[in-house]
Amino acid sequence: MSLRLFALIAFLAGIAAIFMTEKEPVVKRAPDNYYLAAKADLEKIIARQPNTRTAKNIILFVGDGMSIPTVTAARILDGQRRGIDGESNSLAFETLLPYVALSKTYTHDAQVADSAPTATAMVSGVKSVNGTIGVDQHVTAGNCASQKGTEVTTIFELAEKAGLSTGIVSTARITHATPAAAYAKTAGRDWEVDRNLPGPAKAAGCKDIAAQLIEWPAGNGFEVILGGGRSYFLPKEVADPEAEGKTGARADGRNLVEEWQRKYNDAAYVWNKAQFDEIDPAKTGHVLGLFERGHMQYEAKRAQDKAGEPSLVEMTAKAIDLLSKNKDGFVLLVEAGRIDHAHHDGKAGLALLDTLALDEAVKAAYAKVNPEETLIILTADHSHVFSIAGYPKRGNPILGLAGYGLDGKPYTTLGYLNGPGARANEARADLNGVDTTALDYRQQALVPIYAETHAGDDVAVFAQGPSAHLFQGVIEQNMIFHVMAHASGILEKAGVESPSAK
Known part of the structure; x- marks a missing residue:
């Protein structure tokens, strides 16, 4: 290669190097809103400090059948109904209850659970058998004789023993699976009224769930009982006060409402909205409210009720007013029971409206208590075969x-x-x-099929307050009881070491 040619190549290479090292012009853009929002969320999480205080109060909210797709769809519907972006919207409980975990809902004998053993797991700390309430894995479903020795102790029984107040609120029958798990021990979840008890179960001495509630031996009984299922507490000879031509469902002649009233001198029994509104928490120690013969109305249809019935928000707020009188604290179960029923009927809109009613109840509860001394948990007992599918555009009506x-x-x-x-x-x-x-x-x-079924996927657990930070990762459903017991020190207060160990 000639010297002249070599010099030319070197010159051209130098020119190329200059252009190659010259920086691309910087294009200035406005800060990305998604980037900034995520950065702010991270800063909030970093600043969050676990609350390790002892919980004075515990409120367990259960959205029956409230699957994760149900939460997502309800979130979007809430935003769209309020005229804002539904996809980026947040429900109240998603912000008020910042600690989140996933709960495995399988039972001792089934991949897909029903509400009875899942509720038992949450309030008693053990996994059990489908179709049973308040008993452990050694029971045989439908066999009364197998109950003996399998009964478990609930956090409500521990609370009463420790001197705390207790309450159950549900939009379902108060004898239905989830609320019944607070007090009943039965090999048959459908044994809600005496006429449903099979002959062998009666002969073996098993009692129906409604009777078990009225005869519940823990402390001085629940201070608050609010829900549906009135017919199971009245004999068939007694006319229902609301439903014309209808009577009670009991075949044994017992009027459990009257039996309950005779137990207390500070009690109020109510069955309609007007009576409910007249309850003065300052003058009332115990309340029994049975607002429907069966389940209470869906939130979307509550205004159509003949005698009127309180909303889940109103029942939750009243329950807290009554229970908060106890300086030692309380344990309260609140169930949005009809989310599940709407899904079984294949009516997503009704399920989502009841989910939004539950969201309002959580918000009302948070405002009524000291959140620093109250462990608030929201979860579901099981999922449903409900999905959000296709490729709809952002902002498309979620029900569309x-x-x-x-x-x-x-x-x-x-x-x-x-x-x-x-x-x-x-x-x-x-x-x-x-x-x-x-x-x-x-x-x-x-x-x-006639009724849509439950599903076996995990459900979410949302929590805030003392020990809420213990809800993290993927947990067994029965751990919920153990977090509540740890947070409140309820075992020590009740003088019990391990109530469900066999």
Whole structure:
């Protein structure tokens, strides 16, 4: 290579190096809003300090069947109903209860649980058998004789022994699985009234769940009992005060309401909204409220009730007013029981409205207590086969249409794997012209069965207050009891070492 050619190549290489090292011009952009929001959230988490105080009060909220998709859909619906972005919206409990875990809901004998053993797990600390309440894994479902020796101790029984006040609130029958887990011991969750007890169970001495509530031997009984299921407490000879032509359901002639009233000299029994509103917590020590013959109304239909019934928010607030009179504290269970029933019926809109009612109840409870001394937990007992699917655009109505199937027919964003929304041996219905946003609309399902089923996926646990930081990661559902017991020191206060150890 000639010297002249070599010099030319070196010169050109130098010029290229200059251009290659020259920096690209910087394009100035406004700060990204997602970036800034996430950074602010991180700073809040870093600043959060665990509360290691002893919990004076415990409030356990249970959204029956409130799966994670239910929470997500309710969050979006809440925002859309308020005219704001639903996807980035937050429900009250998602901000007030900052500690979150996932709860494994399987039972001792089943991949997919029913509400009875899951509620037992949460309030007693043990996993049990589907179809049973207040007993451990050694029971045989439906066999009364197998109950003996399997009974477990609930946090409510411990609380009464320790001198705390106790209460149960539900929009379902107060004898239904979740509220019944606070007090009942039974091999049959359906034994809510005496006429449902099989002959062998009666012969073996088993008692129906309604009778067990009235005869509950712990302390001086629940200070607050609010929910549905009135017919199970009245004999068939007594007319129902609200439902014309209807009577009680008991075949044994017992009037459990009157029996309960005779136990106390500071008690109030109420069955409608007006009576409920007249309760003066300062003058009332015990309250029994039974607002429906069966389950209470869905939140979306509560205003249609003939005699009127209080909302979940109102019942929660009244319960706290009554229980807070005890200087030693209280334990309260609040169940939004009808989320589950709406899902079973394939009606997502009703389920989401009841979820939003539960959200309001959590917000009301938080405002009424000292959150620094109150452990508040919100969870679900099990999931449902409910999904959010398709590729709907941001802001699309959550109860609306998501797209079209290969059959050329539209489908909704929300749907079910099974349930009454499916048609046996029939083509899928055409949703063109159908108002799928109506709260009573029944979403389509894949497998036709009479009632949609539970699902086996994990559910969320939200918490705040003393020991709430212990809810982290993926936990067994029965750990919820153990966190409550640890936070409150209830075992020591009650003088009990290990109530459910066998």
